[in-house]
Amino acid sequence: MPAVATTRRRRLTGLVLLAALLVCAVIASIALGSRSLPLGAVFDALTCPAGLPLSCPADGTAGQIVRELRLPRTGLALITGLALGMAGALIQGYTRNPLADAGLLGINAGAAFLAVLSIHLFALTAPAQFIWFAFTGALIAGAVVFGVSAIGGGKASPLSLVLAGAAVTAFLQAMTNVVVLLDQTALNSYRYWVVGDVAGHDASVFRQVLPFLVIGAALALIAAPGLNLLGLGDDVARGLGVNLGRSRALGLASVVLLAGGATAAVGPIAFLGLIVPHLARSITGPDYRWLVPYSGLLGAIVLLLADTTGRLIARPGELQAGFTLAALGAPFFILLVRRRKLVSL
Structure with a gap:
C-alpha cells in the first residue's frame, strides 16, 4: 500500500541520516578535546604507520593522542552507547514501563557489587582488571x-519483572554499601566507576x-518483532502463536548482554x-523492528556528543560523560515528558 511504502521509505531515510550523523559525531570525538586537532592531522595520524611519526606530516604527539587515547575512547563510546540505547528500548517494552532502564532489572547493581567486591578481595584497581x-x-x-x-506463575510478567528487579537492586546496593x-x-x-565515563580505558x-x-545486538534485532506482539497483551500474543516464555527469555538475554557489557566497561x-x-x-512510533535500531x-x-561536550566545556580538564549526560539529560527529559505526555500517573 502507498502509505506503508511511504512510511518505510521515511524510516529508512531516517536510519541513513542517523548513520551520517553518527559518522560526524565520531569525527568530532576524535578531533576535539582539551587539545583540538585539525582534520588533516587526524587523517595523517590515522593513516600513517604507528611508530613512524617522522615519516608523517602530523607530528608524533598528534598521532599518539589519536591512536592511543581518542580512538579507544571513541570506539568504546560508540559500542556502549549503541548497546545502552538498544537495551533501554527492550527493557521499556518488556516491562511496559516508560521509565525503565538498565537499573530497573538489577543489572547496574549486580555489576557494581561484584566490581567493588573484586577490588576489596583482590586489590584490583584498573577497570580492565575488574x-x-x-x-x-x-x-x-x-x-x-x-x-x-x-x-x-511460571512466566515473567511485566509487573513481576519490575518487582523482582526492585528487590534484587535494593539488596545488591545494600551489599555494595557495606x-x-x-x-x-x-x-x-x-x-569513579559509578559516575560512568569512557575515558581512562585502553583498547x-x-x-x-x-x-x-555484538551477540546482544543480534539477539535484540531478532527479539524485536516478537515484542510488537507482546505489546498487544499476553492473551493476544499467545493466541497469535507467540511462546511468551521463550520470547521474554530471548529479549532479556539480549538486555543482560547489552546493558551488562556496557555497564561493566564504562x-x-x-x-x-x-x-x-x-x-x-x-x-518511528511503537514498531520495535525500527525502534530498536x-x-x-x-x-x-x-x-559521543556528551563525552565530547564534557571535554570542551571544562578545558584543560574534562567532565565525565555520565555527569554531562545527567546534567543535560534531566531537564531535556522533563521537557520531553511534558510536551509529549509520555508518562501519566
Missing part, C-alpha cells in the same frame, strides 16, 4: 531477576566487551537508556 567481575555480576543479577519473577564502607580503596574506585576493554555486545551511564528510546519512538544509533550519537 571488568569481568562487573560483567559476571550483571549476568547473575539479570538471571536472578528473571528467575524470581517467574516463580509461581563493602565500600569497609574498604577505602574500594570506595575510591567505586566513586583491551573495547576488545573484551565487543563480542558480547559504569552506569545515567539517563541514556531512559531518554534515547523516547527520542526514537517520536520518530533507531535507539541504538541515537544512543551512540548521544554518548
Whole structure:
C-alpha cells in the first residue's frame, strides 16, 4: 500500500541520516578535546604507520593522542552507547514501563557489587582488571531477576519483572554499601566507576566487551518483532502463536548482554537508556523492528556528543560523560515528558 511504502521509505531515510550523523559525531570525538586537532592531522595520524611519526606530516604527539587515547575512547563510546540505547528500548517494552532502564532489572547493581567486591578481595584497581567481575555480576543479577519473577506463575510478567528487579537492586546496593564502607580503596574506585565515563580505558576493554555486545545486538534485532506482539497483551500474543516464555527469555538475554557489557566497561551511564528510546519512538512510533535500531544509533550519537561536550566545556580538564549526560539529560527529559505526555500517573 502507498502509505506503508511511504512510511518505510521515511524510516529508512531516517536510519541513513542517523548513520551520517553518527559518522560526524565520531569525527568530532576524535578531533576535539582539551587539545583540538585539525582534520588533516587526524587523517595523517590515522593513516600513517604507528611508530613512524617522522615519516608523517602530523607530528608524533598528534598521532599518539589519536591512536592511543581518542580512538579507544571513541570506539568504546560508540559500542556502549549503541548497546545502552538498544537495551533501554527492550527493557521499556518488556516491562511496559516508560521509565525503565538498565537499573530497573538489577543489572547496574549486580555489576557494581561484584566490581567493588573484586577490588576489596583482590586489590584490583584498573577497570580492565575488574571488568569481568562487573560483567559476571550483571549476568547473575539479570538471571536472578528473571528467575524470581517467574516463580509461581511460571512466566515473567511485566509487573513481576519490575518487582523482582526492585528487590534484587535494593539488596545488591545494600551489599555494595557495606563493602565500600569497609574498604577505602574500594570506595575510591567505586566513586569513579559509578559516575560512568569512557575515558581512562585502553583498547583491551573495547576488545573484551565487543563480542558480547555484538551477540546482544543480534539477539535484540531478532527479539524485536516478537515484542510488537507482546505489546498487544499476553492473551493476544499467545493466541497469535507467540511462546511468551521463550520470547521474554530471548529479549532479556539480549538486555543482560547489552546493558551488562556496557555497564561493566564504562559504569552506569545515567539517563541514556531512559531518554534515547523516547527520542526514537517520536520518530518511528511503537514498531520495535525500527525502534530498536533507531535507539541504538541515537544512543551512540548521544554518548559521543556528551563525552565530547564534557571535554570542551571544562578545558584543560574534562567532565565525565555520565555527569554531562545527567546534567543535560534531566531537564531535556522533563521537557520531553511534558510536551509529549509520555508518562501519566
